[in-house]
Amino acid sequence: MKPFVRDQLQRYADRLSELDFLLSRPDIMADMDQFLALSREHAEVAAVADRYARWRQRQSDLAAAQELLQDADMAEMAQEEMASAQTELTTLEEELQRLLLPKDPEDARNAFLEIRAGTGGDESALFAGDLARMYTRYAAEAGWRVEIMSAHEAELGGYKEVVLRIEGQQVYGRLRFESGGHRVQRVPVTETQGRIHTSACTVAVMPEPDESQAITLNPADLRIDTFRASGAGGQHINKTDSAVRVVHLPTGIVAECQDGRSQHANKAKALAVLQARLENKERSERAAKEAATRRGLIGSGDRSDRIRTYNFPQGRLTDHRINLTLYKLLAVMEGDLGEVLDALQHAHEAELMAQLEVRA
Numbered sequence: 001m002k003p004f005v006r007d008q009l010q011r012y013a014d015r016l017s018e019l020d021f022l023l024s025r026p027d028i029m030a031d032m033d034q035f036l037a038l039s040r041e042h043a044e045v046a047a048v049a050d051r052y053a054r055w056r057q058r059q060s061d062l063a064a065a066q067e068l069l070q071d072a073d074m075a076e077m078a079q080e081e082m083a084s085a086q087t088e089l090t091t092l093e094e095e096l097q098r099l100l101l102p103k104d105p106e107d108a109r110n111a112f113l114e115i116r117a118g119t120g121g122d123e124s125a126l127f128a129g130d131l132a133r134m135y136t137r138y139a140a141e142a143g144w145r146v147e148i149m150s151a152h153e154a155e156l157g158g159y160k161e162v163v164l165r166i167e168g169q170q171v172y173g174r175l176r177f178e179s180g181g182h183r184v185q186r187v188p189v190t191e192t193q194g195r196i197h198t199s200a201c202t203v204a205v206m207p208e209p210d211e212s213q214a215i216t217l218n219p220a221d222l223r224i225d226t227f228r229a230s231g232a233g234g235q236h237i238n239k240t241d242s243a244v245r246v247v248h249l250p251t252g253i254v255a256e257c258q259d260g261r262s263q264h265a266n267k268a269k270a271l272a273v274l275q276a277r278l279e280n281k282e283r284s285e286r287a288a289k290e291a292a293t294r295r296g297l298i299g300s301g302d303r304s305d306r307i308r309t310y311n312f313p314q315g316r317l318t319d320h321r322i323n324l325t326l327y328k329l330l331a332v333m334e335g336d337l338g339e340v341l342d343a344l345q346h347a348h349e350a351e352l353m354a355q356l357e358v359r360a
Contacts, residue, residue, distance in 0.1 A: 001055075001093055004357055008100055009052040016042070016049040048099045055092045061085045101352045107173025109207040112149065112276045113164045118181070120199025122156045123188040127310075128201045129158030130333060131182060135175075136164070137335025144168030149269055150256045156190070163255075163273060165208070172207040177321075177344040179205045180307030187313070196313060200306075206276040217271065223247040226263060246270045253277050322347045 019042045022028050028035055062085040068078035115131050117124040139146045145167040152160040166175070183200045191197060225245045243258035244266040255274035257266040309318045315329045317340070324343050326332065332340065 001096075002357070005097065005100065008356070009048065009055075009096060012045050012048040013052060016045050019045060048096065051092060051096055051099065055089065055096065058085045058089050058092065062089065097353055098349060100356065101349055104173065106207040107176070108170055109172045109210070110165065110167045111172040111175055111208060112206045112273055113166055113175065113178070114161070114204040114206070115159065115164075116161045116202045116204075117154070117159065118200040118202055120184075120197065122154060122158075122190055123184075123197055124199040124201055125154030125158035125160055126156065126189070127158065127182075127184045127199055128160070128162065129154075130184075131201060131203065132159060132162050132164065134333050134335055134337065135166075135178075138337045139166050139168070141335055142168060142174070144171060148259055149273055150258055165269075165272075172205065174341055174345075175205045176207075177307075177341070177348070178203050182308050182310065183306055184310045185312065186310075204280065206280040209272065209275040209279055217248075217275070221249050223249060224267065242266055244270045246274050248274055248278065251278070251281065253281065319344070 019038060022038055023035070023042060028038065062082060065078045065081040065085060068074040068081075071078075113135055115128045115135075117128045120127070136146050147165045147167070149163040149165050151162040154160050181200055181202055183198060185196055185198050187194055188197050188199075223246070225247070227243050227245065242263045243256065244263060245254060245256040246267070247254050253274060255270045255277060257269040257273065259266065259269065307319065307321055309316075309320070310329060310333070311318070312329060315327050317326045317329050317332050318324065319340060322343055324340065326339065328336065328339075
């Protein structure tokens with residue numbers, strides 16, 4: 001374990017002792033707000049300090065086993081203990097490094113996932129439909145709930161644009177690095193001569209706004225239109241002007257919802273999407289400023305970034321940010337995204353760890 005990591009972990013152990021003392025004081029126990037705040041900190045610090053204590057214990061076990069190697073009668077048992085201790089130490093070091101990484105409170109939120117067809121015409125729209133299906137299938141496997149907020153279907157199938165709301169544990173944290181340009185290379189169904197075409201879609205993943213911290217929308221800045229929903233939705237939805245479109249006049253950002261029968265419910269959902277898009281705009285502007293001095297490994301998440309290529313003739317998926325290539329494209333398109341998302345998360349964690357080391 002690197003010295004700077006051990007220094008960080010020792011601070012947790014020291015802080016845990018301080019918190020144990022503070023929480024035993026009568027004046028702290030009498031102040032419920034302070035007591036609860038310190039109790040929450042104690043739980044967070046103890047999670048790290050306890051794992052560090054276990055790491056130190058296994059270090060001692062390893063050292064003791066190495067001494068026993070000198071005794072011929074104990075050598076076999078010592079080797080078994082050394083192997084066991086070394087395996088656990090490796091696992092503990094990985095856990096502790098992850099625990100030290102700064103937490104993004106937005107990671108735990110639900111997310112809006114927006115897919116827009118780009119260059120490639122009808123084929124791009126079909127690919128947008130394929131991406132929506134891929135994410136929906138992955139969400140189902142993860143136990144998440146998916147709701148279509150709005151959808152503009154293309155004539156030959158797929159979507160010109162579709163916005164999904166995905167609800168579940170750690171949705172934004174898991175999908176946040178999907179934002180960017182997705183490129184597909186394949187023979188379109190409309191191609192009669194078997195030529196491979198290149199098309200593209202953009203994906204934006206936005207955390208669902210926290211109602212207590214959401215941007216306050218000035219009603220004077222909004223134009224709210226109602227219209228008759230199009231596409232699949234049953235007979236009732238096509239008979240009433242229940243769909244809602246909200247335009248944020250200062251920025252020109254538009255959000256709409258046509259999923260439900262209630263105009264009131266659709267308005268609330270459209271406002272939620274608008275909030276997410278405005279927050280995403282602010283987040284992108286902050287990221288652009290930070291990128292002027294340091295461009296992260298994962299990229300800015302800007303939609304102009306080409307982050308991934310889906311090559312169907314070769315059955316190959318390539319994520320350009322981390323030089324990941326997998327020859328399991330059909331499985332990925334069926335929702336088997338875990339290996340890709342894990343690789344992106346590990347790359348992000350490695351970058352955060354490098355930043356901690358620089359600051360140490």
